[in-house]
Amino acid sequence: MRCPYCGNDSTEVIDSREVPNESSTRRRRQCNDCKHRFTTYEKPDFAGVTVIKRDNTRESFNRDKVLSGILKACEKRKISREAMDRVVDKIEAKINGNDIKEIKSSAIGDMVVKELFKLDSVAYIRFASVYKNFDSPDEFKEVVKLFEKGKRKEKKEKK
CATH class of the missing domain: 1.10.246 (Serum Albumin; Chain A, Domain 1)
Structure with missing residues (x-):
């Protein structure tokens, strides 16, 4: 995952949770370079449908x-x-x-x-x-x- 602040490719997941009543996962990430934290949401890919x-x-x-x-x-x-x-x-x-x-x-x-x-x-x-x-x-x-x-x-x- 690319950091939205500095563009660095090296980030790590700090916290990961299922979002209630949704088919997605919330992840809290931190950039290994600039140390900014940000949130991402992952959803299943329906490209095959x-x-x-x-x-x-x-x-x-x-x-x-x-x-x-x-x-x-x-x-x-x-x-x-x-x-x-x-x-x-x-x-x-x-x-x-x-x-x-x-x-x-x-x-x-x-x-x-x-x-x-x-x-x-x-x-x-x-x-x-x-x-x-x-x-x-x-x-x-x-x-x-x-x-x-x-x-x-x-x-x-x-x-």
């Missing part, structure tokens, strides 16, 4: 692309960046946990919709409207009805 898009083109899984869609859906909502990162972490964990090499973009979209459903109603509807390519207000009404029905069902199950 190929996403099959709607037009059947293929590209490598890109966490930032998933996060970008979630950020747009959650814009101007009181949702922390950490909560949005956790959604992406859950999706990555599902993909990685199933040892998937190829996944359809629609399957990723379905995972995002399910997680946003739990997180925030407006973000869920925003994402669903783009993901499902809504053409009319009636489609919005239908999704709102489904959301309300799902929330009522969730409340009954918790009792």
Whole structure:
């Protein structure tokens, strides 16, 4: 690991911890040359996962692309960046946990919709409207009805 302060390649790990509820490791490092300390986070590499898009083109899984869609859906909502990162972490964990090499973009979209459903109603509807390519207000009404029905069902199950 290169020191961000002096550029030296020689650093050592002082402390290493798993980050709770995430698939990452936090490491505290110290440069052997300038003695500055800094923190790094390591996450699993999903470069081996190929996403099959709607037009059947293929590209490598890109966490930032998933996060970008979630950020747009959650814009101007009181949702922390950490909560949005956790959604992406859950999706990555599902993909990685199933040892998937190829996944359809629609399957990723379905995972995002399910997680946003739990997180925030407006973000869920925003994402669903783009993901499902809504053409009319009636489609919005239908999704709102489904959301309300799902929330009522969730409340009954918790009792």
